[in-house]
Amino acid sequence: MANFSSIVTGLTIFGYWLLIISITIRILSKRRAISSAMAWLLVIYILPIIGIIVWLFFEEFYLGKRRLKLASTMWSKRNKWLNNLKSRNFIFENNNSEVATSVFQLCKHRQGISGIKYNKLKLLKNTKEIIKTLIQDIYLARNNIEIVFYIWKPGGLADDVAIALIRSARRGIKCRIMLDSAGSLEFFRSKWVTMMRNSGIQIVEALKINLYQLFLRRVDLRQHRKFILIDNYITYTGSMNLVDPRLFKKSSKVGQWIDLMIRIEGPVAITMGIVYSCDWEIETGKKIFPKQPKYKIVALPKNNTSAIQIIASGPGFTENIIHQVLLTSIYSARKKIIITTPYLIPSDDLLYAICAAAQRGVQVSLIIPKSNDSILVKWASRVYFSELLESGVKIYQFEKGLLHSKSILIDMQLSLIGTANLDMRSLWLNFEITLVVDDSNFGRDLFLLQNEYISHSKLIDPKLWAIRSYWRKVIEKLFYLLSPLL
Known part of the structure; x- marks a missing residue:
């Protein structure tokens, strides 16, 4: 009996150190920043059991096999769409300002397209005005509305957006909403999910958190994007979550959240649509290819270099x-x-x-x-x-x-x-x-x-x-x- 106990103890110790060594090799092989690697090694060696669990949940699983496979192949499937976009030479700007030239060359090399011009930009700084403008665009939508947010918290101004979307869906507008599971937890527990789905709106809970998922991917990986695409022509993006700042996180006692958004009309919406279609496929496995609309050309001031790159x-x-x-x-x-x-x-x-x-x-x-x-x-x-x-x-x-x-x-x-x-x-x-x-x-x-x-x-x-x-x-x-x- 004593020999059996000694064998079990020996195998346990051997397995433990084998796991520690394998994780150490894994950390070093990823060529991460030295500060990050050292932080992980300290956690694993000083608090071994906790460190191993934290490493597995927060580093090793990352996106999950199914999503990772989709993510690695999705861009190749969109080459035809991108080539069609590139054929519209008139929307690209190849002569950037002096300070922007290096950045736009980097983006072109790494993402495959130049900066896009002929866009009408408006900087929005007041949440109430942002929501008001957004609702107007939702009611004027003719074909489709695509939305992704990290946080959608029901109440106040957010409910006004929900009502506008439901009414638009009922008049035949194709609406898709993708919200982060952790950030929008209150939304997914609210009445709005059923009401929206009953009106024909498709809602996806991105990076869903449950016990099963804990063993498939990093639990702290989040869908943190915030943007809206309307008719593949109007787009909003910026720092704002879909919340009423008068109601959001009042218990934290930090005051109202101050955000900004950009409203854009123009061909850059095409690239936003590509990003959305990739996110949608990663979550659902289904491909969506929004129609490319005929764009109105926005006149630019003479001698004014204006272009946009989307970095996803x-x-x-x-x-x-x-x-x-x-x-x-x-x-x-x-x-x-x-x-x-x-x-x-x-x-x-x-x-x-x-x-x-x-x-x-x-x-x-x-x-x-x-x-x-x-x-x-x-x-x-x-x-x-x-x-x-x-x-x-x-x-x-x-x-x-x-x-x-x-x-x-x-x-x-x-x-x-x-x-x-x-x-x-x-x-x-x-x-x-x-x-x-x-x-x-x-x-x-x-x-x-x-x-x-x-x-x-x-x-x-x-x-x-x-x-x-x-x-x-x-x-x-x-x-x-x-x-x-x-």
């Missing part, structure tokens, strides 16, 4: 593209950079790029919310302040709510707006979407909005920050250790 990220999409675009944009800056982000956990490369820009004489301003709904991010992000401030970056803390807008303006010309935060999750994990806009008129509008944010913010004094209390520095460092996993 996530499993199956162009790898590391958002990170590369961010770095290229920042290194292209010569005069001014203004960044707004609610969550600041940059990669080392991104941090160094921002600091280097300030050190070479570029005016760099960073606007973040003073109050944050994530205590982990709130404390971990502060570790970066010292290095940024020492480099000459101005850091503004927005005081009139949770500034949720994600925007970057380079030299008043190149704008990046979308769903991606400056954190590891947005840069390398989630399904995100970012618009890269080369347009001086749009840049001016974004500049005015960002300056409005600054007017409601407090500038951090580098001298006062340097003498903050010791216990605050300790807490920041402790949360910083978790930053590669955030």
Whole structure:
């Protein structure tokens, strides 16, 4: 009996170390950032059982075999559609502004198409007005409405959108809605799901969370895109979830969430439709190919270079593209950079790029919310302040709510707006979407909005920050250790 017990113990110890070694090799073979690899190794070796479980659920399974297979083949199936798009040479802009040239060349090389022109852009900053404009477009829709959101929280303004969609579906408009399972949990438990489906609206619960799925993919991989496509011609995208800011997360006591969206009319909607069709196929296995409408050409001012690139990220999409675009944009800056982000956990490369820009004489301003709904991010992000401030970056803390807008303006010309935060999750994990806009008129509008944010913010004094209390520095460092996993 004693011998049997010794054999079982020996096999258990051998199996345990074999698993630890195999995971170690797996971490090192993925060629991830050293900080991230070290964080995972520390977790696994210091808290072995917990570390192994966390690794399996949050790293190894990732997207799941079925979805991953679809994701790896979906773009090849859309080559015909893309070739048809490329045949319309008149919608592409190959002569970009000086600051945007490198970024657009990168996007063309990695995504296969040039920037698209002949688009009418409008920057929207007030949620109530955004919803009002959106509802008008929903009622005017003639063919189809495609929607994807991370969060849809029933109540208030969100219910007005639901009613408009139901009425449009009943008059024959093809409506598809895709919502993240975790982010839109309240919606999927509400009456609206049944009401919408009864009206003919197709609703998909993206990356569904249940016990079965826990063993098939990463549970923290999220569908974080936020965009609406109407008649394959009008599109909305930006930072706003489909919520009423007066009702959303009131218990967090951070004030109303402040967002921005872009409304676009024009051929760039074709590429948005391609992204949506890929997401839909990954979730449902079904192919959808929206019709390509006959576009009205929007007259552009003379001598004005205007073009848009759509950057879509996530499993199956162009790898590391958002990170590369961010770095290229920042290194292209010569005069001014203004960044707004609610969550600041940059990669080392991104941090160094921002600091280097300030050190070479570029005016760099960073606007973040003073109050944050994530205590982990709130404390971990502060570790970066010292290095940024020492480099000459101005850091503004927005005081009139949770500034949720994600925007970057380079030299008043190149704008990046979308769903991606400056954190590891947005840069390398989630399904995100970012618009890269080369347009001086749009840049001016974004500049005015960002300056409005600054007017409601407090500038951090580098001298006062340097003498903050010791216990605050300790807490920041402790949360910083978790930053590669955030």
